[in-house]
Amino acid sequence: MLVGDNIRLIRERKKITQEELANLLGVSRQAICMWEKNKREISLSFLTKISEVLEVPISRIIGGVNMVRKGQKKVVFQLKAPTATNVAVSGDFNNWDPKGLPLKKSRNGIWSVELSLQPGRYEYKFIVDGEWKADPDNKLTSPNPFGTENSVKEVK
Numbered sequence: 001m002l003v004g005d006n007i008r009l010i011r012e013r014k015k016i017t018q019e020e021l022a023n024l025l026g027v028s029r030q031a032i033c034m035w036e037k038n039k040r041e042i043s044l045s046f047l048t049k050i051s052e053v054l055e056v057p058i059s060r061i062i063g064g065v066n067m068v069r070k071g072q073k074k075v076v077f078q079l080k081a082p083t084a085t086n087v088a089v090s091g092d093f094n095n096w097d098p099k100g101l102p103l104k105k106s107r108n109g110i111w112s113v114e115l116s117l118q119p120g121r122y123e124y125k126f127i128v129d130g131e132w133k134a135d136p137d138n139k140l141t142s143p144n145p146f147g148t149e150n151s152v153k154e155v156k
Contacts, residue, residue, distance in 0.1 A: 004038035006061050024053045072116040073155050082109025084128050091124025100127045123150040
């Protein structure tokens, strides 16, 4: 399933019309229609807004409504950063994408995202307001070629 299909399914399950979603996002109903038909790309900022309005993790929009595939495990990445304005996570699970996967901020200042990963060992870092940071709550690390350390998550 593509991102637009996932948005449509989630929107319909929440009984929100295209017009209502458009009003909440400050875009036209036609923009919603084009996104849902996968005829127009959606910027990361709008994906973030859509996840907030639909009250679902962005990974659910990107990965699908039933995002846990056979053999995969749900994995939560979280970081306490109450003063941050933008937090993402990147690692070998997304080819170290410099944009990362955005995390959603809770009222208590904890940012989180839930992903589905195959069992294995994954190295990752958070991107906090543009700066790469290891997970301060994870003691399991591995040196990287940049002279710093990556955090390590083992999925069993």
